[in-house]
Amino acid sequence: MDDRDSLRTLYLMTLVGGLVWLGAIVLAPYARSRSSPVFPFLYACFSPVCHQIPARSFRLFGFPLAVCARCLGIYTGTFGGLVIYPCRRRFERVRLPSLRLFLTVSAPIVLDTAGNALKLWNTANGPRFILGFIWGLLLPFYFLTGLGELVLRRKKR
Amino acid sequence: MNGQKSSPWTPALAGGAAAGILSGIPFVNCLCCLWIIGGGILAAYLYGKNTPAVLTSGDGAIVGAFAGVIAAVVDSMISIPFQAINAGFLKRIFDRLADYGDALPSGWETWFVRGPFSIAWFFLGLLISAAIFAAFGALGGILGIALFGKKPAVPPTAPPQPPQSAPPAPPLP
Numbered sequence: 001m002d003d004r005d006s007l008r009t010l011y012l013m014t015l016v017g018g019l020v021w022l023g024a025i026v027l028a029p030y031a032r033s034r035s036s037p038v039f040p041f042l043y044a045c046f047s048p049v050c051h052q053i054p055a056r057s058f059r060l061f062g063f064p065l066a067v068c069a070r071c072l073g074i075y076t077g078t079f080g081g082l083v084i085y086p087c088r089r090r091f092e093r094v095r096l097p098s099l100r101l102f103l104t105v106s107a108p109i110v111l112d113t114a115g116n117a118l119k120l121w122n123t124a125n126g127p128r129f130i131l132g133f134i135w136g137l138l139l140p141f142y143f144l145t146g147l148g149e150l151v152l153r154r155k156k157r
Numbered sequence: 158m159n160g161q162k163s164s165p166w167t168p169a170l171a172g173g174a175a176a177g178i179l180s181g182i183p184f185v186n187c188l189c190c191l192w193i194i195g196g197g198i199l200a201a202y203l204y205g206k207n208t209p210a211v212l213t214s215g216d217g218a219i220v221g222a223f224a225g226v227i228a229a230v231v232d233s234m235i236s237i238p239f240q241a242i243n244a245g246f247l248k249r250i251f252d253r254l255a256d257y258g259d260a261l262p263s264g265w266e267t268w269f270v271r272g273p274f275s276i277a278w279f280f281l282g283l284l285i286s287a288a289i290f291a292a293f294g295a296l297g298g299i300l301g302i303a304l305f306g307k308k309p310a311v312p313p314t315a316p317p318q319p320p321q322s323a324p325p326a327p328p329l330p
Contacts, residue, residue, distance in 0.1 A: 048180065048232065048286045049190040049293065071190065096214055096303045113191070139296060142214070146299030150215030
């Protein structure tokens with residue numbers, strides 16, 4: 001398996017993982033609407049990484065999603081970044097994006113999170129989702145690059 | 158010139174402990190997954206500081222993943238006493254809400270009836286948390302290398318050679 005095949009395999013595994021993750025977020029309220037016994041487990045899977053406050057979450061099937069609006073934006077944006085990743089990288093480069101790009105894209109969500117945490121303002125769910133989505137788009141270009149470098153380095157040993 | 162890399166465990170322990178504590182404390186854990194990513198960034202920063210070698214994004218992923226696992230353990234341990242407090246606090250809020258309207262779903266009181274502590278569920282939750290936190294921690298470690306990693310030293314360029322002058326002409330006889 002050459003380097004490009006290794007990176008492609010890593011990419012596909014991450015894409016499938018992202019799909020399962022998003023699917024579970026949507027499945028939780030559906031399972032709850034059907035009174036399925038698995039819904040507490042689904043919500044519990046996301047409780048370590050999200051406060052799951054209902055007022056800050058979008059609702060589906062009459063119940064809040066498994067994560068809040070900001071987290072949903074980040075995960076949806078990350079999946080979007082995964083979808084466009086092959087068009088930008090073509091499984092060839094293992095170089096991180098520029099620092100300036102990261103700081104520029106991160107600034108809005110950092111400022112919004114800080115403003116909400118310090119009670120300076122209260123952002124609605126829609127803008128929270130959008131800011132999370134924008135930041136999430138960039139994350140696969142770091143995650144896959146770092147893991148790709150690790151995979152290729154271990155192959156060379 | 159790359160030197161030896163130090164052990165990633167100490168930076169991972171520091172980053173993971175900080176992320177785990179902040180994730181486990183009620184009200185402070187409102188930043189969701191960002192604490193775990195922040196723990197990975199911290200671990201990568203400390204790793205880079207203690208290592209003379211130039212670290213790669215893969216090194217960041219490793220130290221970040223370790224930090225994520227440690228954060229999961231710390232978070233699970235801290236959450237044990239806080240779970241009862243959280244449940245009691247939320248039940249008091251829902252009791253108040255129930256006074257003002259009947260918009261709450263029926264049977265909501267059962268949400269706060271907690272069974273006895275189960276070792277099996279605790280370890281299952283720890284396993285799931287460790288896997289999730291490792292992924293977020295790896296991302297944080299990679300971001301940490303991008304933010305704080307040393308750049309490879311650029312070899313100094315040789316100064317330009319002066320033009321070779323023609324040898325002096327021999328003296329006339």
